[in-house]
Amino acid sequence: MRFASFITKFFLFALLLTPAVAAEGGHKLPLYAEKIPGLIFTNSMIMTWLAAGVLIFFALSASKKISVVPEGFQNFAEWVVESLYDFLETILGDHLVKKTFWFFSSIFLFILVTNWLALFPGVGTFGFNMDSSHPLPFLRGGNADVNMTAALGVISSLTWLFWAIQENGIKGFLAHIFAPKGGGKGAMAVVMIIVFFVVGVLEVVSIGIRPLALTFRLFGNIYAGEQALEALLAMVPGFLKFAPPLLFYFMEILVGFIQALVFTLLTAVFLNLICDHGDEHH
Amino acid sequence: MILDILAAATSEIPAPTGNIATDLGNTLVYKFGFNTPFFVAQCINFIIIVFVLKKFAFGPLGTMLAERRERIKAGEEKLKQIEIDLAETEKRTAAALEEANAKAKAMISEAQDSAAKLGEEKTQEAIASAQRILTKAEEAAKADREQMVAELKADFGKLVATATATVAGKVLTDADHATINAEALNVIEK
Numbered sequence: 001m002r003f004a005s006f007i008t009k010f011f012l013f014a015l016l017l018t019p020a021v022a023a024e025g026g027h028k029l030p031l032y033a034e035k036i037p038g039l040i041f042t043n044s045m046i047m048t049w050l051a052a053g054v055l056i057f058f059a060l061s062a063s064k065k066i067s068v069v070p071e072g073f074q075n076f077a078e079w080v081v082e083s084l085y086d087f088l089e090t091i092l093g094d095h096l097v098k099k100t101f102w103f104f105s106s107i108f109l110f111i112l113v114t115n116w117l118a119l120f121p122g123v124g125t126f127g128f129n130m131d132s133s134h135p136l137p138f139l140r141g142g143n144a145d146v147n148m149t150a151a152l153g154v155i156s157s158l159t160w161l162f163w164a165i166q167e168n169g170i171k172g173f174l175a176h177i178f179a180p181k182g183g184g185k186g187a188m189a190v191v192m193i194i195v196f197f198v199v200g201v202l203e204v205v206s207i208g209i210r211p212l213a214l215t216f217r218l219f220g221n222i223y224a225g226e227q228a229l230e231a232l233l234a235m236v237p238g239f240l241k242f243a244p245p246l247l248f249y250f251m252e253i254l255v256g257f258i259q260a261l262v263f264t265l266l267t268a269v270f271l272n273l274i275c276d277h278g279d280e281h282h
Numbered sequence: 283m284i285l286d287i288l289a290a291a292t293s294e295i296p297a298p299t300g301n302i303a304t305d306l307g308n309t310l311v312y313k314f315g316f317n318t319p320f321f322v323a324q325c326i327n328f329i330i331i332v333f334v335l336k337k338f339a340f341g342p343l344g345t346m347l348a349e350r351r352e353r354i355k356a357g358e359e360k361l362k363q364i365e366i367d368l369a370e371t372e373k374r375t376a377a378a379l380e381e382a383n384a385k386a387k388a389m390i391s392e393a394q395d396s397a398a399k400l401g402e403e404k405t406q407e408a409i410a411s412a413q414r415i416l417t418k419a420e421e422a423a424k425a426d427r428e429q430m431v432a433e434l435k436a437d438f439g440k441l442v443a444t445a446t447a448t449v450a451g452k453v454l455t456d457a458d459h460a461t462i463n464a465e466a467l468n469v470i471e472k
Contacts, residue, residue, distance in 0.1 A: 032315020
């Protein structure tokens with residue numbers, strides 16, 4: 001109990017102190033990823049490639065000596081794939097999961113690996129002008145770059161649109177958004193048509209905002225986590241710098257996982273909602 | 283071009299225009315560093331990762347998992363069929379055993395009857411055989427006795443005749459011999 005209380009107080013204290021430390025001109029991570037001088041790519045893109053390398057290594061290792069009776073790394077890879085499949089099947093159902101599993105599981109693994117790689121020592125701490133108010137680290141968390149999260153948000157929305165139309169047809173897709181549900185006769189039918197048309201317009205706005213919401217939810221959480229870690233590092237001088245952010249690292253591991261899960265879950269739920277015809281049968 | 287955009291990203295955000303889309307775009311570009319080439323590059327990065335994962339991880343592993351699921355399903359179906367077959371075989375075996383038991387019992391009973399009958403026959407045969415042997419033995423003994431008696435009678439007659447000839451001092455004729463023998467035998471037989 002005392003330990004839990006201490007942890008809570010520590011986090012609250014750290015959260016309160018973080019903006020203050022950052023505002024003082026301490027070690028503050030910029031909002032945007034920056035190009036490494038002399039190169040044509042940004043520091044966050046390097047992290048994206050590292051994540052890609054890890055995932056490609058995972059994929060190649062998993063399928064290297066594939067056999068019906070799994071051994072070694074294949075066991076782990078199968079556990080990952082099967083767990084994701086079972087999880088997504090509960091959301092999407094048997095039909096949709098077969099069609100879209102590869103996409104959602106790729107999104108989850110990519111975000112997870114990118115988030116966790118950003119917690120490795122050296123990311124955000126080595127670079128140019130690191131003691132100034134405008135540091136330029138060599139490495140920056142992949143998802144702490146709005147270009148990356150926007151790419152994920154836009155691609156997710158486009159695939160959502162593609163599968164939604166493929167499953168419903170254009171007519172069915174529009175009917176799913178605008179058509180009145182539940183029936184009704186006479187004047188009630190007219191009212192229902194108007195109400196559902198307005199709801200449909202709101203739904204279109206909601207669909208239009210989704211990529212932006214997905215982009216900034218992921219970016220905000222990851223950037224805030226990195227900023228908090230940077231600020232906590234700056235709290236204590238010298239070799240004791242490791243102590244303040246230590247507990248936050250554990251939280252960031254959890255946040256990295258949760259954000260990957262939330263992004264995947266939301267995109268999967270959005271697809272399931274547009275492809276779900278359950279309401280028409282009841 | 284990239285350098286210009288990057289330069290724009292690091293500069294101050296322009297004053298709000300009142301147009302939501304323009305202001306949002308300005309915020310994205312100038313405050314958060316949204317950059318079209320980098321955005322496209324990140325899209326390409328992600329698409330490559332998805333492609334690699336689909337081709338080398340989810341594809342082969344998914345196929346393997348599906349194949350294993352099919353094998354397990356087929357194995358379970360086979361197991362069920364084997365259980366059904368086993369139950370049927372056990373039933374058939376039990377029926378066959380029961381039938382064999384009944385047949386064996388009948389055969390044993392038949393064999394016992396047959397053995398008893400055969401034993402009886404053999405016993406009777408043995409008894410008859412023994413009887414025959416006994417009869418033959420008795421007949422033989424009787425013949426031997428009669429022969430011995432005849433020989434004894436002849437010898438005794440000769441002895442008596444010889445003794446009579448010796449005592450009487452005369453030579454006996456064949457008729458004398460016959461008379462003496464007959465009298466001697468009468469005496470013996472009495």
